[in-house]
Amino acid sequence: xxxxxxxxxxxxxxxxxxxxxxxxxxxxxxxxxxxxxxxxxxxxxxxxxxxxxxxxxxxxxxxxxxxxxxxxxxxxxxxxxxxxxxxxxxxxxxxxxxxxxxxxxxxxxxxxxxxxxxxxxxxxxxxxxxxxxxxxxxxxxxxxxxxxxxxxxxxxxxxxxxxxxxxxxxxxxxxxxxxxxxxxxxxxxxxxxxxxxxxxxxxxxxxxxxxxxxxxxxxxxxxxxxxxxxxxxxxxxxxxxxxxxxxxxxxxxxxxxxxxxxxxxxxxxxxxxxxxxxxxxxxxxxxxxxxxxxxxxxxxxxxxxxxxxxxxxxxxxxxxxxxxxxxxxxxxxxxxxxxxxxxxxxxxxxxxxxxxxxxxxxxxxxxxxxxxxxxxxxxxxxxxxxxxxxxxxxxxxx
Amino acid sequence: xxxxxxxxxxxxxxxxxxxxxxxxxxxxxxxxxxxxxxxxxxxxxxxxxxxxxxxxxxxxxxxxxxxxxxxxxxxxxxxxxxxxxxxxxxxxxxxxxxxxxxxxxxxxxxxxxxxxxxxxxxxxxxxxxxxxxxxxxxxxxxxxxxxxxxxxxxxxxxxxxxxxxxxxxxxxxxxxxxxxxxxxxxxxxxxxxxxxxxxxxxxxxxxxxxxxxxxxxxxxxxxxxxxxxxxxxxxxxxxxxxxxxxxxxxxxxxxxxxxxxxxxxxxxxxxxxxxxxxxxxxxxxxxxxxxxxxxxxxxxxxxxxxxxxxxxxxxxxxxxxxxxxxxxxxxxxxxxxxxxxxxxxxxxxxxxxxxxxxxxxxxxxxxxxxxxxxxxxxxxxxxxxxxxxxxxxxxxxx
Numbered sequence: 001x002x003x004x005x006x007x008x009x010x011x012x013x014x015x016x017x018x019x020x021x022x023x024x025x026x027x028x029x030x031x032x033x034x035x036x037x038x039x040x041x042x043x044x045x046x047x048x049x050x051x052x053x054x055x056x057x058x059x060x061x062x063x064x065x066x067x068x069x070x071x072x073x074x075x076x077x078x079x080x081x082x083x084x085x086x087x088x089x090x091x092x093x094x095x096x097x098x099x100x101x102x103x104x105x106x107x108x109x110x111x112x113x114x115x116x117x118x119x120x121x122x123x124x125x126x127x128x129x130x131x132x133x134x135x136x137x138x139x140x141x142x143x144x145x146x147x148x149x150x151x152x153x154x155x156x157x158x159x160x161x162x163x164x165x166x167x168x169x170x171x172x173x174x175x176x177x178x179x180x181x182x183x184x185x186x187x188x189x190x191x192x193x194x195x196x197x198x199x200x201x202x203x204x205x206x207x208x209x210x211x212x213x214x215x216x217x218x219x220x221x222x223x224x225x226x227x228x229x230x231x232x233x234x235x236x237x238x239x240x241x242x243x244x245x246x247x248x249x250x251x252x253x254x255x256x257x258x259x260x261x262x263x264x265x266x267x268x269x270x271x272x273x274x275x276x277x278x279x280x281x282x283x284x285x286x287x288x289x290x291x292x293x294x295x296x297x298x299x300x301x302x303x304x305x306x307x308x309x310x311x312x313x314x315x316x317x318x319x320x321x322x323x324x325x326x327x328x329x330x331x332x333x334x335x336x337x338x339x340x341x342x343x344x345x346x347x348x349x350x351x352x353x354x355x356x357x358x359x360x361x362x363x364x365x366x367x368x369x370x371x372x373x374x375x376x377x378x379x380x381x382x383x384x385x386x387x388x389x390x391x392x393x394x395x396x397x398x
Numbered sequence: 399x400x401x402x403x404x405x406x407x408x409x410x411x412x413x414x415x416x417x418x419x420x421x422x423x424x425x426x427x428x429x430x431x432x433x434x435x436x437x438x439x440x441x442x443x444x445x446x447x448x449x450x451x452x453x454x455x456x457x458x459x460x461x462x463x464x465x466x467x468x469x470x471x472x473x474x475x476x477x478x479x480x481x482x483x484x485x486x487x488x489x490x491x492x493x494x495x496x497x498x499x500x501x502x503x504x505x506x507x508x509x510x511x512x513x514x515x516x517x518x519x520x521x522x523x524x525x526x527x528x529x530x531x532x533x534x535x536x537x538x539x540x541x542x543x544x545x546x547x548x549x550x551x552x553x554x555x556x557x558x559x560x561x562x563x564x565x566x567x568x569x570x571x572x573x574x575x576x577x578x579x580x581x582x583x584x585x586x587x588x589x590x591x592x593x594x595x596x597x598x599x600x601x602x603x604x605x606x607x608x609x610x611x612x613x614x615x616x617x618x619x620x621x622x623x624x625x626x627x628x629x630x631x632x633x634x635x636x637x638x639x640x641x642x643x644x645x646x647x648x649x650x651x652x653x654x655x656x657x658x659x660x661x662x663x664x665x666x667x668x669x670x671x672x673x674x675x676x677x678x679x680x681x682x683x684x685x686x687x688x689x690x691x692x693x694x695x696x697x698x699x700x701x702x703x704x705x706x707x708x709x710x711x712x713x714x715x716x717x718x719x720x721x722x723x724x725x726x727x728x729x730x731x732x733x734x735x736x737x738x739x740x741x742x743x744x745x746x747x748x749x750x751x752x753x754x755x756x757x758x759x760x761x762x763x764x765x766x767x768x769x770x771x772x773x774x775x776x777x778x779x780x781x782x783x784x785x786x787x788x789x790x791x792x793x794x795x796x
Contacts, residue, residue: 002565002598003518004656008669015675043469053462056684057455063642064451066781071441071641106504106644106679113677117539120401137676141515167400200400243469244461244683246504258402271406277413278535279511281504284685285642286454383464 007143016133016367017041020351027355037390039317040361042176042336042379044241045386046309048290049302052240055293059286073282076273077104077249081288084295085249089234095221101253101269103276104291106283108206108235108248112170113138114279115202115231115250118271119258123167123200128159130177130368130375132204135170150371151178153340157329158186165197171220172204174211177368177377178338179314179330181216187223194229200256200268201226206235206248209307211333227253231268238335238381240294240303247283247291310335313387314380320391321378324398335380338365342398350376358393405541414531414765415439418749425753435788437715438759440574440734440777442639443784444707446688447700450638453691457684471680474671475502475647479686482693483647487632493619499651499667501674502689504681506604506633506646510568511536512677513600513629513648516669517656521565521598526557528575528766528773530602533568548769549576551738555727556584563595569618570602572609575766575775576736577728579614585621592627598654598666599624604633604646607705609731625651629666636733636779638692638701645681645689708733711785712778718789719776722796733778736763740796748774756791 020040028036062068076082082102090097105111113134121143127135129148139146147166149159157180159171171190173182182190194201203220211218220230232251236242256268293299318331321339331337341350347364354360365375382390418438426434460466474480480500488495503509511532519541525533527546537544545564547557555578557569569588571580580588592599601618609616618628630649634640654666691697716729719737729735739748745762752758763773780788 001596002656002666003521004658004664004666004669005516005518006658008516008672009658009662009664011672015672018675041470045464045467045469047464047467048461050462053458056458060451060454060458063446064448066443066445069443069445069639069642071443071639072439073642106682109679110677118403118406120403123401134676141673141676198399241467244467244471244680246679246682258400260402260404260407264407266402266407268400268402271402274406274409274413275539277416278532278539279508281507281644282642284504284644284682286684287682 005141007141011137011140015137016363019367020361020363023351023355024361034359036355036359036361037382037386038361039378039382039387039390040363042381043243044238044381045383046241046306048241048245049299049306051293051296051299051302052290056286056290059289063286070285073285073288075277075280075282076100077102077283078285078288081292084292088295090219090221093218093222095219097221097251098254101251102249103252103272104247104249104283104288105276105280106246106248107237108204108233109134111233111248111250112202112204114275115272116142116144117275117279118268119168124164126162126166126169128171128175129370130365130372131170132172132176133368136369148369148371151175151180152371153327153329158182161193166199168200168202169194170202170204172206174207174216174334175330176207177336177363177365177372179332179334179336180338181211181213181333183215184217184222187217187220191220191223191226191229195225199229200258201230203230203232205232207238207334208234209239209303210311210335212311213333216333221251227255229256231256236291236294240291241306242291245287245290247287309384310380313382313384316387316391317378317380320395324395331380337378337380339376339378341374341376344374347373347376353397354394358390358397360390360393403539405539409535409538413535414761417765418759418761421749421753422759432757434753434757434759435780435784436759437776437780437785437788438761440779441641442636442779443781444639444704446639446643447697447704449691449694449697449700450688454684454688457687461684468683471683471686473675473678473680474498475500475681476683476686479690482690486693488617488619491616491620493617495619495649496652499649500647501650501670502645502647502681502686503674503678504644504646505635506602506631507532509631509646509648510600510602512673513670514540514542515673515677516666517566522562524560524564524567526569526573527768528763528770529568530570530574531766534767546767546769549573549578550769551725551727556580559591564597566598566600567592568600568602570604572605572614572732573728574605575734575761575763575770577732577734578736579609579611579731581613582615582620585615585618589618589621589624589627593623597627598656599628601628601630603630605636605732606632607637607701608709608733610709611731614731619649625653627654629654634689634692638689639704640689643685643688645685707782708778711780711782714785714789715776715778718793722793729778735776735778737774737776739772739774742772745771745774751795752792756788756795758788758791
């Protein structure tokens, strides 16, 4: 008899963005003449930059020739990409990371979802609330107990330490969905907490490229001691428009260990390589060459322009909402604007109002966790024209 | 305190092919002037066919334009690819599969590795021995008990039913590593077994494109009742040289269910979609367009030529070994030749002999499981010149 992993019954059938898509589709079917603008799922709208496109074409041509064909990639990624990551994201920032601590993958979603594979079921897990749904869902699937750490205006979106010590803590900064950040000092307190309690911080830095203020850490490894307690996830999705290309990477420092019930101490770096080499077969060569080109001088210049374009959208949305008297957060070091819903509406009520009356799609805050109720997330990833039009329509509602 | 998934300590640190690579590297360092020929890991050597290359270039150009940019892909794959798969691999063969039973992924290795996510730890798992190491390793990582089903010349490589009923059975046909197949009647017996015991067959058909004989099923769904008991894995790696491109797909029929301890019956199709939408974010658009082109009439013609090229290599290796008096299996419906080692040597002894005396790399049978001891695997994925030279060198050893 086939037995199910019963923990799968403890989560809903609908992933948040699937429910948003369902309601939008229903509306579009009923009102086919209406032009719906999405500032919802956080998918990019600007094309992939020329330096990356050129690198992918070149790599594709290599695959057409037996002499330059690339077959199975190294499980941990090609050295050309690892060296580019190492130099630009770490060495140039004065951060000491080794090449064999970097694992290239098909995206931060896969890695944040799969990292639990190497961790015991009995770990107590803390997740900031609201949060990217993958953290909670994947831990529920594994049968782990979860403690939520509320992040609201009351604590300035800085999570307080849990009452009872936890083993694993998910932190995402710049934050999805709130767009808020931690200063170096605020992040240092969490690193110190993890050092004291021998906990593991899973640090999701997918939005690092959007940081504009000086005191905001780009990597958790800027904090002394972090290599003993933290795994960091990075993504090319929002940095270089790779949502449809699929590439990211994860840092698992060699100093990081976990213990067995017999008191043995084992390396998480070794365990993650074992996981990746057994359940994953590398990221496409042509995509890795595209990711490498992100770090070229042309690539860097081109992606900075796209990021500035999106951040101007963020400014337009944030100013527009504030002119209406709505309180907003984020949008300065992150491509997300988190706003309180007007008149005490629930997140889904505001979602339906915006969809039905203004044909604007955002993401209901409650979909990210209970502390997101009464909030709403807008993304800056639209194009300029749609962003301006969406703000105009929202203003007309009030 | 960070607690490890302790099941990871129950498997070796070295994945089989990593150990092969280590010994080859050591030899090459010691003997830099020697030309080593690899008929080992099973990576392809022939370039990706023009139809696929052209499709990838075209798709890459779409990503350079805001109007045609593709962001996040559907979790289950693009409809254009699913429809091509459906028509060519199933409808045209008279097999009734629905579009929403097909899940495109970054390869069969990921899917055969991750499928266990939706299954309970308490399932008793049967794995043919020898087998692709992923089946055993991933189940050990999940803490499941494994029963081995020996496949040797004594049973003509047809696994016998386990003594005690099992819940999950891995079958790979055409088989890696033995290159042997099951006839329709032999596979039907396993489907009937699964129907009787309400077991799940995980059917790995990665080498389906290499079948040359008429009575060998290309899909388990050719067998009546199989949709109630089987998940099938397919790969573009060996069909179209995608080892470095990463694409495959998995069929999870909607009739397939698993039960909870409370006796509830749940759909594995729904659970797998939940798994994929939570821990995976789709396969790169440009790679999916490449996979679609495999099914074009040009693409089909071009990949058939490559497959015939490799199968001619298989014939050369098989004949060469048999001329030496070695007993061989496979190589007719599969790109693998499985041979008994000479003079009672262990698999690794024969590996070292071939590497040191003939500079030919193969894969030791014992690396695929205990029943593989005394056997050795050669792959037909080399180029013609190297394949002929490897056989010549082996002949000189005797």
